[in-house]
Amino acid sequence: MAVSPARKRTERAPARPSTRKAATEGGPTRQSLKSAQTRGRLIEATIQCLVKVGYAGTTTPLVATEAGLSRGAMLHHFENSATLIRATIVELHERRLRAFRRSSETTEHEPATMVAAYWKQVHKPAFVAFQELAMAARTDADLAQIMRPLQVEYRERFHDEAIALFPEWQSAPAQFEQAMALSQTLIEGMATGLMTGALDEEMVPALLKMLEDQIRTLRPKAA
Incomplete structure (x- = not known):
């Protein structure tokens, strides 16, 4: 979807009268x-x-x-296409954050459970759609202009929520950053590898197990 340079405004549209009325009436x-x-x-x-x-x-x-x-x-x-793409990226980020909250709040933060939840998430259409946008932004300057500030905002929100949801890691912030980065890089990279045929599916269980073991190594002993 080519983003029109002439009409690539990314700010929110002003509220419609019905929306203002709704806010007034509660x-x-x-x-x-x-x-x-x-x-x-x-x-x-x-x-x-x-x-x-x-x-x-x-x-x-x-x-x-x-x-x-x-x-x-x-x-x-x-x-225009720019406003639609921007809204789509925002929704993809929101879905990812919601999935992260659900997986974090309903488990004992056992690495095997968290890794399995993340692996399941990257097989959904939302992940494929986001990867399409991320790769296209590499060579599409108009798309990159929309995506980059949203990515910065998402990373900040994800970081803040992760710290709040995993208090057991507060004594080891550097290791926590490493565990999160390793999980994202490996799991999303594996998912992309499967989509492109670069990864043999038979290797998946062993690689996920290696990730679980590494997270346990990084995790504070008290946890």
């Missing part, structure tokens, strides 16, 4: 809920298109078709 209006649902459909359609045809093949007419909407209806919610 709850969302029916119209604002319908608008949010339509925006959600378009973002989900964008994710599906990225998975099916890649970034280069993801056009606004294709997204509208995937969402079951007219292009005019889509432009009512997203004025």
Whole structure:
């Protein structure tokens, strides 16, 4: 999806009258809920298109078709491809953070459980869609301009939440940073390797076990 240089504004659109009315009355209006649902459909359609045809093949007419909407209806919610892509990246980041919270809050932080949860996450369409965007941003300056500040914001939020969710690592911040970086690099790299055929699937269990053992080595003894 080529981001139009002439119209690549990334700021949030001003609130519609119905949204301001809802805020005044203390709850969302029916119209604002319908608008949010339509925006959600378009973002989900964008994710599906990225998975099916890649970034280069993801056009606004294709997204509208995937969402079951007219292009005019889509432009009512997203004025151009830049605003749609920005909203999609934000949603992908939110999904990743929600998954991280769920896996962290419902376990005893046993490395095997955490590694398994992360491995499961990178097999979902959202991961594939994000990888498409990340790779395309390497050579697409307009996409990179949208993505980079969002990546910085995401890293800061992820870091803050990780520290709060894993208090047992507070005595070893350097090792915690290493464990998080190692987990992300290895698991996401393995997932990409499987998608491209660079990794033999039979090696996956052993590599994940090596990661679990390394996390245990880094983890503070008191944990």
